[in-house]
Amino acid sequence: MDYNHIEIEQKWQKEWEEKKVFKTSQRSDKEKYYVLTMFPYPSGTIHVGHVKNYVIGDVVARYKRMQGYNVLHPFGYDAFGLPAENAAIKNNVNPGEWTFKNIETIRNQIKKIGISYDWDREIATCTEDYYKWTQWIFLKLYEKGLAYKKHAAVNWCPSCKTVLANEQVVNGKCERCGTEIEMKKLEQWYFKITEYSEKLLNDLDILEGWPENVKIMQKNWIGKSVGAEVNFTIDGTEKELTVFTTRPDTLWGVTFMALAPESPLVEELTTPSQKKEVEEFLNRVTKEDKFKRIAQGAKKDGAFTGSYAINPVNGEKIPIYVANYILFEYGTGAIMAVPAHDQRDFEFAKEFNLPIRIVIKPENSDLKVTDLQEAFTEDGIMINSDKFDGMKNREALPEIIKWLEENKLGKKSIQYKLRDWLISRQRYWGAPIPIVYCDDCGIVPVPEKDLPVKLPTDVKFEPTGKSPLTYTEDFIHTTCPKCGKPARREVDTMDTFVDSSWYYLRYINPKMEDKPFDTDDANYWLPVDQYIGGVEHAILHLLYSRFITKVLYDLGYINFIEPFSNLFTQGMIYKNGAKMSKSKGNVVSPDEMVEKYGADTLRLYMLFMGPPEKDAEWNDAGLEGVARFMNKVWNSMSKIINITKNVNIKNMNLNTKEEKSLRRKLHQMIGKITNDIEKNFQFNTAISGMMELINELNSYMNNTPEEKWNKELLKEVAQDFIILLSPFAPHLAEELWHMMGHSTFVLNAKWPEVDKNALKVEELEIVVQINGKVRAKIVVDANATEEEIKNKAFEEEKVKKYLENSEVKKVILVKGKLLNIVIKK
Ligand code: ANZ
Ligand code: ZN
Numbered sequence: 001m002d003y004n005h006i007e008i009e010q011k012w013q014k015e016w017e018e019k020k021v022f023k024t025s026q027r028s029d030k031e032k033y034y035v036l037t038m039f040p041y042p043s044g045t046i047h048v049g050h051v052k053n054y055v056i057g058d059v060v061a062r063y064k065r066m067q068g069y070n071v072l073h074p075f076g077y078d079a080f081g082l083p084a085e086n087a088a089i090k091n092n093v094n095p096g097e098w099t100f101k102n103i104e105t106i107r108n109q110i111k112k113i114g115i116s117y118d119w120d121r122e123i124a125t126c127t128e129d130y131y132k133w134t135q136w137i138f139l140k141l142y143e144k145g146l147a148y149k150k151h152a153a154v155n156w157c158p159s160c161k162t163v164l165a166n167e168q169v170v171n172g173k174c175e176r177c178g179t180e181i182e183m184k185k186l187e188q189w190y191f192k193i194t195e196y197s198e199k200l201l202n203d204l205d206i207l208e209g210w211p212e213n214v215k216i217m218q219k220n221w222i223g224k225s226v227g228a229e230v231n232f233t234i235d236g237t238e239k240e241l242t243v244f245t246t247r248p249d250t251l252w253g254v255t256f257m258a259l260a261p262e263s264p265l266v267e268e269l270t271t272p273s274q275k276k277e278v279e280e281f282l283n284r285v286t287k288e289d290k291f292k293r294i295a296q297g298a299k300k301d302g303a304f305t306g307s308y309a310i311n312p313v314n315g316e317k318i319p320i321y322v323a324n325y326i327l328f329e330y331g332t333g334a335i336m337a338v339p340a341h342d343q344r345d346f347e348f349a350k351e352f353n354l355p356i357r358i359v360i361k362p363e364n365s366d367l368k369v370t371d372l373q374e375a376f377t378e379d380g381i382m383i384n385s386d387k388f389d390g391m392k393n394r395e396a397l398p399e400i401i402k403w404l405e406e407n408k409l410g411k412k413s414i415q416y417k418l419r420d421w422l423i424s425r426q427r428y429w430g431a432p433i434p435i436v437y438c439d440d441c442g443i444v445p446v447p448e449k450d451l452p453v454k455l456p457t458d459v460k461f462e463p464t465g466k467s468p469l470t471y472t473e474d475f476i477h478t479t480c481p482k483c484g485k486p487a488r489r490e491v492d493t494m495d496t497f498v499d500s501s502w503y504y505l506r507y508i509n510p511k512m513e514d515k516p517f518d519t520d521d522a523n524y525w526l527p528v529d530q531y532i533g534g535v536e537h538a539i540l541h542l543l544y545s546r547f548i549t550k551v552l553y554d555l556g557y558i559n560f561i562e563p564f565s566n567l568f569t570q571g572m573i574y575k576n577g578a579k580m581s582k583s584k585g586n587v588v589s590p591d592e593m594v595e596k597y598g599a600d601t602l603r604l605y606m607l608f609m610g611p612p613e614k615d616a617e618w619n620d621a622g623l624e625g626v627a628r629f630m631n632k633v634w635n636s637m638s639k640i641i642n643i644t645k646n647v648n649i650k651n652m653n654l655n656t657k658e659e660k661s662l663r664r665k666l667h668q669m670i671g672k673i674t675n676d677i678e679k680n681f682q683f684n685t686a687i688s689g690m691m692e693l694i695n696e697l698n699s700y701m702n703n704t705p706e707e708k709w710n711k712e713l714l715k716e717v718a719q720d721f722i723i724l725l726s727p728f729a730p731h732l733a734e735e736l737w738h739m740m741g742h743s744t745f746v747l748n749a750k751w752p753e754v755d756k757n758a759l760k761v762e763e764l765e766i767v768v769q770i771n772g773k774v775r776a777k778i779v780v781d782a783n784a785t786e787e788e789i790k791n792k793a794f795e796e797e798k799v800k801k802y803l804e805n806s807e808v809k810k811v812i813l814v815k816g817k818l819l820n821i822v823i824k825k
Contacts, residue, residue: 003634005598009731013114021745022116024072027524033069034525035061036504036564038533038541039076042102042124043083046109047587048618049573049580052606056570056681057532058115059607062727063677065116066751072525073116074507076123077103080131081496082160082176085429089461095429096457099126109590113599114730116747121510125499130506131431132452133516134499137548138434140555142445146192147423149443153262154422156184161465163188165422165495165540172289183290189433189492191421193547197222199561200418200546209566211613214538221539223417228401230336230410232257234269235308235317241265244331244415248400249393250338251313252385253359255349257320258302258335261285262328269320271306278303278322285324293324300325300348311336312409314386323348331415339375346375359384360393421544423495428459428468430493438480438487447481453489467491501544504528504563505552523559531564538569568681571615573606580618588618600729601627607683607728629691630732633725636698637718641739644715652712659710660762662700666717667758669693673724674751683728690725693717720752768793769820770802778819786813793819 016022037057040050061073077099084095091098103124110117123130141147155164159179163186168175193200201222204215227246234241241257259265261282270278281303285293292298302323309320325344326335339349339356349356360380361367367376382388388396404410424433432453434446446453456475459468469475469491480487505517508525512518542564549563572579575586593602605626609616654660669689676686697717701709719740726733726746737746762782766789768775776798780789790811793799803823810822 002631003732005600005630005731006595008735009112009114009594009599012731012734013111015734016114016116016745016747017111017119019745020120021747022073022118023120024118025070026521028070030068030070032072032525033061033064033530034072034528035064035530036074036507036528036532038531038537039078039500039503040106041081041083042077042079042099042106043087044102044105044582045589045591046106047580048590048593048602048606051113051590051602052573052612053532053534053570054110054113054115055603055606056568056612056683057530058603058730059677059683059727060530060532060681061116062730062747063751065747066723066727066749068750072121072507073118074121074123074510075110075115075117075119076121076503076507077106077125078496078500078503079103079124079126080430080493080499082162082427082429084126085427085461086160088429094457096126099124112594113590113603116730121507123503123506123510125431125496125503126429128452128454129511129513131455131499133506134431134494134502135434135446135451135453136448136516137498137502138431138494139445139448139451141191141551142435144551144555146195146551147189148192149187149189151185151187152422153183154186154188155181156186156465158182162426163422163424165497166419168540169291172291180289181291183286186424188422188424189435189490191423191498191547193421193544194416194418196547196550197224197416197418199550200543203546203550203562207562207565207567210564211567211569214535214542214567214569217538218543221418221543225415225417227413227415228404228410229332229413230312230404232309232312232336234320235310241309241320241334242332242410243334243336244413245336247338247341248404248410249382249385249388249397250341250359251311251336251400252388253338253340253357254311254316254318254336255339255355255357256318256337256345256352257309258323258326258337258345258348259305259320260326260328260333261322261324263322263326263333265334266305266322269305269307270322274304274306278305281322281324288324294327296343298325300344300351302348302352304352312404312407319354321348321352329419330417340369340372341375341377343375343377346372357384363392421495421497421547423498424492425495426465426467426491427493428455428461430496431455431499432469432493433490435490436478436480436487437490438483438485440485441480441482441487444480444482444487450481455493467493469493497540497544500541501548502552504531504545505558517557519557519559522557526558527560527563527565530566530568532568532570534572535569542567568613570612571610573609573616573618575618577617593623597623597627598630598731600732601630604630604687604728608687610684612681612683629694630729632694632698633721633729634732634736636694636701637722637736638739639701640714640718641736643709644711644718645741647711647715649712649716649719652710652716654710654713656710657762658700658704659713662696662717663713663758664761665693665696666720667754670720670724670752671754671759674754677727687728690721690728693721697721722746723749723752764816766793766816767818768796768799769818770799771822772820775799775802789813789819793821 035057037053061071065071079099084099087098088095155169157164157174157179159177169181225246228248229242229244231240231242302321305320307320308317337345339345340358356369358367361383362380379394382391382393401412434453436444438444456472460471461468476488478487478489508521509517545563552558553561578584580587605623672689673686676682722733722736733746763779764782766778776796778792806823806825808823812820
């Protein structure tokens with residue numbers, strides 16, 4: 001018989017909600033456990049890909065609760081951002097209305113899946129009581145000199161009409177809409193994340209519970225390079241041109257220099273006769289995509305400035321070029337080019353017919369310029385390098401740096417790829433930046449007591465590229481907090497990554513009015529014990545959250561330096577071979593599946609699809625298979641419950657081999673499932689374990705006449721099984737638990753423990769004969785292999801005695817009974 005999932009699931013969801021069973025006690029004597037799943041962007045409905053994330057979190061939360069932890073498992077919405085604004089423009093609705101409607105929908109979708117969230121802690125980053133504290137964080141950074149404004153060339157998306165952080169530009173295109181990015185000069189607010197580069201890099205080492213690939217991505221993003229800055233003099237002047245190089249060992253092979261097109265030195269160094277050529281190049285390069293032009297293999301372009309530099313190591317006069325592959329924002333925006341040993345320089349030298357000089361050769365062979373099809377980038381022996389000739393280049397490196405320092409020609413230098421975090425957005429639907437501009441006082445931060453700077457609701461969306469707040473007169477006109485004269489408000493809003501960089505703290509005290517969070521409470525609950533989310537957030541969101549945590553630590557608000565102790569990145573769900581997405585029209589809605597199969601079946605299926613960290617393909621047949629298993633569970637469990645109402649487990653006696661074997665399977669599976677959840681999130685194999693146990697149970701029941709069933713044993717199996725099932729299929733487990741007569745919730749039951757005695761296998765006595773005479777008896781496991789039995793017999797003292805000084809000719813095992821050893825003296 002199929003069970004009525006609709007009735008059962010609605011009943012328990014109502015019960016849980018009414019009794020507030022998931023409400024977290026703020027403090028407790030119990031050890032805390034904070035499980036957090038990345039909050040969604042409420043841009044519509046959620047699909048089963050999101051559900052997978054929430055179900056993984058829920059299994060962990062429910063399991064930890066049953067292990068006796070005080071569990072915090074909150075939920076909320078990353079509710080500011082572009083989609084709401086775009087939808088608002090398109091449909092002429094207020095972004096807030098649109099967002100809250102979506103939140104309502106998502107909340108209902110999630111409640112139908114039975115996730116154990118403490119709904120009293122729900123947050124949305126677009127509410128005043130949340131963004132007030134996002135603004136507070138801005139002020140704290142500003143006070144510490146970590147928020148600053150500067151004029152800079154920024155990435156501009158002409159379609160979204162907003163500035164993007166470097167991180168939001170993928171292959172020169174807008175991460176959201178795919179439009180080619182343009183460069184624009186604007187005055188923008190930045191967070192000085194670069195001040196934390198070294199900490200952000202080093203502290204990755206303490207994050208033992210993070211996937212290695214995520215740590216590597218963070219590391220590469222921070223991009224630390226150790227090398228030297230070397231000063232070249234500009235020929236005929238006293239001026240210096242400083243370059244950053246990771247390879248000062250190639251200094252003797254420099255044949256030209258190159259500047260970034262954006263460098264102010266270009267204008268300064270271009271001679272009248274080269275002016276035309278340089279200008280033509282600059283015109284070409286501005287049309288080039290900044291990200292493509294520096295990519296490996298991109299065509300090299302440039303122009304000679306007409307000026308020369310003097311190589312400090314040998315006094316050589318070398319031409320200074322401007323080149324498309326030099327980044328203005330990295331190092332010093334200028335390089336020393338060594339075409340023999342750097343591939344990009346090699347390509348440029350070939351293009352412009354510049355000399356190539358080899359200064360490193362392979363250890364066991366010679367190298368000639370005419371041999372070079374590409375740059376020789378390996379390590380080797382230094383040549384043509386004066387007093388360093390003959391040295392291994394890696395060994396020479398530190399000495400060269402020392403020598404440069406002694407001669408005041410350069411110094412050791414560390415560079416990072418990480419840039420400051422551009423947080424200004426020319427958009428409406430975000431947290432206003434709490435800054436006022438006064439003609440007399442300049443930039444004035446809004447005092448904390450005046451927060452929040454409220455986002456007005458009556459705005460016009462003009463497609464001008466300026467923030468819509470620019471046109472809201474009531475908003476922009478204010479008085480200067482310092483001198484009281486009329487002043488203007490900042491009209492840009494903050495990047496939504498600022499909102500999500502601290503939300504895990506707000507869940508601690510979601511309703512606190514005078515503070516973003518309470519320090520003691522935060523120190524009790526944080527760091528998050530288990531963070532779960534998509535690998536697409538492996539760089540930005542995690543890096544920004546780590547940064548904000550470190551700043552708050554330095555300001556004394558918290559006592560931990562990393563926000564997330566353990567991170568799990570789940571795989572994506574594909575359908576028809578493609579990543580699920582609205583635009584591809586291959587989205588599976590959880591609502592439909594819940595209706596048809598039930599939330600429990602959907603949950604179990606999501607976890608049974610494969611290892612949760614791997615991508616998986618949605619398959620209806622798989623879901624049907626899980627549904628059959630659920631019915632099997634329902635049928636065998638309700639049968640057992642019916643016949644064991646008045647049975648007391650404590651009176652259990654095991655008589656037959658079959659009974660012992662069933663109980664052994666139960667305890668093996670308790671061990672296995674516990675271990676699978678605890679280690680590596682192996683939910684799929686945990687579910688296989690449950691299936692195995694149900695099969696063993698059914699085979700016992702089918703092969704034993706009903707009057708001979710060991711009811712105490714059946715009751716134990718059913719009771720423990722229901723508890724094991726409950727984090728995965730909580731509604732069905734709750735129903736069965738109550739059918740058993742419990743008046744408590746299974747979600748508060750104690751997780752079962754392995755009874756080691758149950759794991760013991762039967763033992764056998766084996767007679768050991770030597771040349772036909774009984775000499776000893778040994779006891780072995782019933783499952784022992786021939787090898788194990790032999791070893792045990794040969795270790796037996798009595799046997800050893802007879803084997804001394806004799807040669808074993810033959811060993812014959814009569815299974816289960818006898819071991820015969822034939823020897824020759
Ligand atoms: C000479 C040289 C010789 C270099 C050689 C490399 C190999 P990473 O590891 O990424 O830090 N470089 C420095 N600043 C640059 C800029 N603004 N735009 C483009 N390239 C720049 O790379 C450091 C190397 O990249 C530096 O070391 C410099 O080239 C180049 F056989 O100097 B090297
Ligand atoms: Zn003023």
